[in-house]
Amino acid sequence: MSEFFSKKIEFLKGVGPAKGELLNKELGIFTYSDLILYYPFKHEDRTKVHRIAELNEGMTAVQLSGRIIRTQVIGEGHKKRLVAYFGDGTGEVELIWFKGVTWMQKQINANATYLVFGKPQFFNHKFSIAHPEIELLNPAEQQSGFLQPVYTVTEKMKRKYVYSKNISKMLRTLLPMAYQHIEENLSEAILQRYRLIARRDAVVNIHFPKDQQWLKRATTRLKFEELFYIQLKLLKEQKHKKKIYQGQTFKDTSLIKDFYEKHLPFELTDAQKRVCREIYRDMASGKQMNRLLQGDVGSGKTIVAFISMLSAIGSGAQACMVAPTEILAEQHYQGLKKFADKLGITIDILTGSTRTRDRRVLHARLENGNLKILVGTHALFEDKVQFDNLGLCIVDEQHRFGVEQRSKLWKRNSENLYPHILVMTATPIPRTLAMTLYGDLDVSVIDELPAGRKPIKTVHRYDAQRLRMFGFLREQIALGRQVYIVYPLIEESETLEYKNLMDGHESIQRAFPDQHLSIVHGQMSSVDKDFEMQRFKKGETQIMVATTVIEVGVDVPNATVIVIENAERFGLSQLHQLRGRVGRGAEQSYCILMTDYKISKEGRTRLETMVKTNNGFEIADVDLKLRGPGNMMGTQQSGLMNLQIADLAKDGKILQEARKMAQEIIEEDPELESLENSKMKEFMNLDQKTQTQWSRIS
Ligand SMILES: Nc1ncnc2c1ncn2[C@@H]1O[C@H](COP(=O)(O)OP(=O)(O)OP(=O)(O)O)[C@@H](O)[C@H]1O
Numbered sequence: 063m064s065e066f067f068s069k070k071i072e073f074l075k076g077v078g079p080a081k082g083e084l085l086n087k088e089l090g091i092f093t094y095s096d097l098i099l100y101y102p103f104k105h106e107d108r109t110k111v112h113r114i115a116e117l118n119e120g121m122t123a124v125q126l127s128g129r130i131i132r133t134q135v136i137g138e139g140h141k142k143r144l145v146a147y148f149g150d151g152t153g154e155v156e157l158i159w160f161k162g163v164t165w166m167q168k169q170i171n172a173n174a175t176y177l178v179f180g181k182p183q184f185f186n187h188k189f190s191i192a193h194p195e196i197e198l199l200n201p202a203e204q205q206s207g208f209l210q211p212v213y214t215v216t217e218k219m220k221r222k223y224v225y226s227k228n229i230s231k232m233l234r235t236l237l238p239m240a241y242q243h244i245e246e247n248l249s250e251a252i253l254q255r256y257r258l259i260a261r262r263d264a265v266v267n268i269h270f271p272k273d274q275q276w277l278k279r280a281t282t283r284l285k286f287e288e289l290f291y292i293q294l295k296l297l298k299e300q301k302h303k304k305k306i307y308q309g310q311t312f313k314d315t316s317l318i319k320d321f322y323e324k325h326l327p328f329e330l331t332d333a334q335k336r337v338c339r340e341i342y343r344d345m346a347s348g349k350q351m352n353r354l355l356q357g358d359v360g361s362g363k364t365i366v367a368f369i370s371m372l373s374a375i376g377s378g379a380q381a382c383m384v385a386p387t388e389i390l391a392e393q394h395y396q397g398l399k400k401f402a403d404k405l406g407i408t409i410d411i412l413t414g415s416t417r418t419r420d421r422r423v424l425h426a427r428l429e430n431g432n433l434k435i436l437v438g439t440h441a442l443f444e445d446k447v448q449f450d451n452l453g454l455c456i457v458d459e460q461h462r463f464g465v466e467q468r469s470k471l472w473k474r475n476s477e478n479l480y481p482h483i484l485v486m487t488a489t490p491i492p493r494t495l496a497m498t499l500y501g502d503l504d505v506s507v508i509d510e511l512p513a514g515r516k517p518i519k520t521v522h523r524y525d526a527q528r529l530r531m532f533g534f535l536r537e538q539i540a541l542g543r544q545v546y547i548v549y550p551l552i553e554e555s556e557t558l559e560y561k562n563l564m565d566g567h568e569s570i571q572r573a574f575p576d577q578h579l580s581i582v583h584g585q586m587s588s589v590d591k592d593f594e595m596q597r598f599k600k601g602e603t604q605i606m607v608a609t610t611v612i613e614v615g616v617d618v619p620n621a622t623v624i625v626i627e628n629a630e631r632f633g634l635s636q637l638h639q640l641r642g643r644v645g646r647g648a649e650q651s652y653c654i655l656m657t658d659y660k661i662s663k664e665g666r667t668r669l670e671t672m673v674k675t676n677n678g679f680e681i682a683d684v685d686l687k688l689r690g691p692g693n694m695m696g697t698q699q700s701g702l703m704n705l706q707i708a709d710l711a712k713d714g715k716i717l718q719e720a721r722k723m724a725q726e727i728i729e730e731d732p733e734l735e736s737l738e739n740s741k742m743k744e745f746m747n748l749d750q751k752t753q754t755q756w757s758r759i760s
Contacts, residue, residue, distance in 0.1 A: 066243045067095035075235050084224055088216045097232060098240060101268050101284075101707060102211030105277060108179065109208065114153030119184045126150055126178045127199060133170055135163060146170055148178060155182065156190040162223070175199045179210075195227060209271050233269050241266065247745040248287060249738040252723060258283045268707075282716065285708040289498075289717045293724035295746060296501035300352070301732050303502070307480045309350035310453050314376035317405065318342075321372060325404040333357075333510035334366055340506045341370045341484065345454070351482035354500045356490055357508030358678035359642025360515070363486055364397040366508065367456050370484060371398075375407060375434050379453025382436045384443075386458065388413045388588050393616060394458065395437040402435060412438035412447070415588050421446075452481045459487050488642075489635045490678040492686045494710040494717050501721070509679075517676045518645040520653040522629070522669045531654055532573050535623060538652075539577060539604050543622040546606045546643055550631040551584075560585065566627065567607045578603040582612060610636065612643060619647030629655035629672075630665035634685040637672050664688055686711045 071091055072082025085091040091100055112124045128150030135144055144166050146157040157178060159166045180194030213229040244262035252258065259267075259279045264287075267280035330338070337355065344351035357363045371381035383398070385391040395411040402409040410424055410433055427433040431450030436442065485503060496505065523531055535545050547570060549563045560583065567581055580594040580603040598606045599618050606612070606621070610632075624644045629637065637655070644651035655669055671684045690711060708716065727739060734743035 066240065067093060067098070069094045071097055074232060077232060080222075081224060081228075084219055084222060088219050089214075094236060094240065097229075097236060098265060099706065100213060100229065102213050102226075102230075104212050105209035105271065106179070106212055108177075108210045109273070111177075114150050114155055114189070117153075117155070117182050117189050119182075121182055123179060123181045126155070127175070128178070129175050130157075130170055130172055132172050133167055135167065148176070154188070156188065157194050157196070158190055158192050160192070165223075170196075171198070197227075209274070209277060211269050230269075237266050237269060247742065248290070249742060251738060252290075256286060256719060256723070258286060261287070281707065285713055285716050286720055288706060288708045289713070289720040290724055291746060292498060293501060293717075293721045294727065294742070296498075297721075297724050297728045298732070298734075298746075300502040300504075301728055303352065304349045307350040308348060309345070309482050310374075310377070310379060310451075310479050311348045312345040312373040312377040312379065312453060312482075314373070315342075317372040317376035317407075318369060321369070321401070321405060325401070328512065330365070331362065331508070331510045331512055333508045334362055337366050337506040337508055338369050340504075341366070342373055344504070345370070345373045345482050350480045351454075351484065352503045353482075353484050354496065354503040354505045355484055355486045355508070356496065356505065357486075357488070358490055358511070359488060359639060360646050361508040361511055363488070363508065364394065365401070367394075367484070367486065368398055368401045370456070371435060371454060372405075374453035374482070377453065379451045380428070380431065380434050380436070380449050381454040381456070382438070382442060382449070382452060383456040383458065385437070385439060388415065388439055389591060390458065391437055391439050392588070392592060397617065398435060398437060407434050408432060409435040409437065412436060412441050413588075414439060414441055416441070454484065455481045456484045456486060459485055489639055490682045492679070492682045492710075492714075494714045495682075495686065497717060497721055498710060514648045515645060516648075516650045518641055518651045518653050520641065520655065520673050520676070522655045522657065522673055525656060525658045528656070531625065531656070534652075534654075535605075535625070536574070538623050539574075542620075543649065544598065544601070544604050544606070544618060544620050546608065546612065546621055546624040546640075548612065548624065548626045548640055549607070549609050550628045551610050563607065563609055570605060570607060574605060577605055580606045580608075582606065582608040584609055610640070612640070616643050617646060618643070620649075622647070622649050622651040623654065624652075625654045625656060627656050629669060630657045630661045632668075634668050634671060634681055634688065637668065638678055638681045641672070641676075 070082065071077055071085055071093060072079050074094065074097070077085070085097070089100060091097050106123070108125050110125065111127045112121075114126060114128070117124065126148070128148055131147045131149055131154075133144060133146045135142065137143055142160075142163055144159040144163045148155050148157050157180075175198070177197045177199045178191065178194045179196075180191035182189045182191050211226075211230055211233075213226040215224060215226055215229065219225070241262050244265055246253075246261050248258065248261070253260070258264075261283070264280040264283040267276045268284060271277035271280060341351070341353060341355075344353060355363060355366065357366075367383065371383075374381045383391075383394055385394055391411060391413050395409070399409050408427070410427070412421070412424060416424070416438075424433065424436075425446060425448070428436060429448050429450055436447075436449075441447070485500070491499070538545060547566065549566055563581070563583055567579065571579055578597075580598040582591050582594050586594075594603075594606075595616070597603050598621075601620065621644050624640060626632065626637065626640055632640070641653040644653060653672070655672060657665075657669070661669070667684070667688065671681060675681060710717070727734070727742075731739050734740060734746075
């Protein structure tokens with residue numbers, strides 16, 4: 063890597079210490095390469111030059127080319143302004159500055175030819191432009207026209223008269239010098255196959271494109287490069303892990319057979335069978351499994367998890383399942399216990415609220431191998447928890463565990479044998495995110511719901527239609543079904559949230575005097591929560607009033623209606639998760655989204671999406687577009703999403719191509735040893751700092 067790029071920015075002609083410091087502090091630009099990598103956020107089209115005679119009142123910003131005839135300072139005090147009379151032979155406009163009058167006056171050369179850019183306003187029978195951008199005209203540029211880059215600058219910079227155009231000017235000085243130092247980092251084969259332009263041309267054109275087409279070429283090339291290196295890195299890691307991390311070989315099928323033949327409660331869907339096979343194959347391979355299991359809500363992940371555990375247990379190992387919350391751990395425990403009991407397999411649960419006395423017993427049983435399955439929260443990560451022989455660890459992520467915690471599991475092993483890892487997510491993740499966040503894992507998808515499920519009917523109703531809605535609930539209850547009514551989490555105030563829920567509870571009790579109600583919220587102890595859940599599950603209560611604690615995992619097939627109050631307050635994936643609490647049996651189910659009339663545009667899109675589709679993958683894509691990758695995955699993982707130019711919400715196609723290319727390369731030449739690939743390896747192996755200077759791979 064050339065020394066050139068690490069030169070301090072203040073040494074660039076026209077920058078100096080004062081501006082240099084401003085760039086350091088305000089934009090994090092310290093070196094030449096930092097500036098080169100400070101891409102504009104948009105380009106203004108300056109390809110067209112208008113004539114003054116063509117101006118009309120409705121025009122947005124226009125570009126004019128002509129001469130400043132004379133300047134004049136008018137008014138006093140805060141009314142003081144500089145007026146420059148500007149003409150192009152077809153007419154005249156006034157250019158006006160209210161700020162920086164003296165400074166501006168010094169900048170302007172009367173009689174010189176300028177390019178002027180701004181929004182014309184018609185006032186007192188003439189056009190004027192307030193605070194236009196002006197530039198001494200460069201005849202070459204006038205001929206070809208150009209796309210003007212616009213850079214983000216902070217308020218503080220503006221106060222010190224450093225604007226976007228100053229950054230642009232610095233780059234105009236820097237780029238011609240930098241051009242020859244910019245090295246290619248993709249092989250000739252890749253460039254040709256994807257028709258990508260050379261890196262140095264891309265870098266120049268991302269700032270100063272010759273035209274729209276060049277801008278597009280430059281953007282595509284840089285996005286490809288960014289995504290390609292992330293994928294190359296992830297896939298290389300994956301390959302590396304497979305090579306060095308041995309997993310225990312679980313080939314025994316006796317328990318699985320026994321379960322299949324005698325206890326399987328329903329026919330597995332084809333998708334479930336396929337995924338079970340994929341997992342079995344991994345666990346029998348002798349390599350450590352690192353697999354992501356994606357399935358839509360209600361697609362039947364629990365039984366797949368259990369069957370995977372049977373592979374491990376049948377071969378004498380233990381299995382565990384980690385959930386992000388106690389309530390979910392409890393649900394998984396109940397779900398798995400049903401199956402485990404049938405085979406006489408020992409199973410227990412460990413959470414923050416497990417009593418010390420019980421813990422001690424549990425630790426001992428785990429350590430001597432008598433306990434085969436342990437379900438729990440991150441309490442499982444504590445050092446005291448030692449397995450005799452942990453063979454499979456299932457992590458139910460729900461987007462809450464980060465990569466960090468996941469890697470912690472690696473350390474939980476004895477000797478050289480690592481437990482197999484299966485990461486489960488309940489809400490589908492858009493493909494682009496999955497490829498980036500979980501790009502080092504193999505992926506299994508359950509893309510089919512159990513037979514006989516009817517798609518849930520979703521409607522949006524306003525508060526004014528509440529009585530009719532109650533009428534509908536009565537009909538359903540009369541048919542023997544059960545109902546959830548969900549209130550939103552109110553982040554600003556727990557008291558308010560509680561009050562909301564209690565008010566709701568009261569009014570529902572009034573509306574349904576003959577029915578038994580359950581109530582569940584976050585402030586209840588887990589014992590009480592569990593008690594209420596069980597009552598509802600057993601059918602002793604008909605209506606469950608709850609906050610979002612029921613969002614994940616709750617499984618009551620007889621519940622056919624979910625009413626979501628203030629539905630506009632929920633995120634899309636949350637709504638989809640909540641809706642997944644119904645439609646889990648054979649009966650027709652309904653989801654009713656209640657709101658008042660005031661809904662933001664984005665809120666409306668969310669509701670419309672819910673009404674339109676039941677498909678979690680489609681919903682995840684809309685969610686990604688609405689919220690952006692960082693917000694969607696929570697702060698923990700947003701670091702990974704710190705892409706410099708690519709946008710995972712929009713660049714799915716480029717990402718797919720980049721991943722495909724990276725896959726082919728890693729497949730053919732895992733160590734990147736060929737002459738062609740070695741340069742890419744060199745780039746990938748650059749020390750973090752130099753590499754970030756160029757590509758910001760996280
Ligand atoms: N193949 C199948 N045929 C019929 N019912 C099934 C099948 N697979 C699972 N089920 C049932 O469907 C319901 C949902 O299964 P499960 O709880 O495993 O879903 P999930 O994928 O974990 O969904 P969620 O994330 O929403 O909890 C359960 O009642 C389960 O018994």
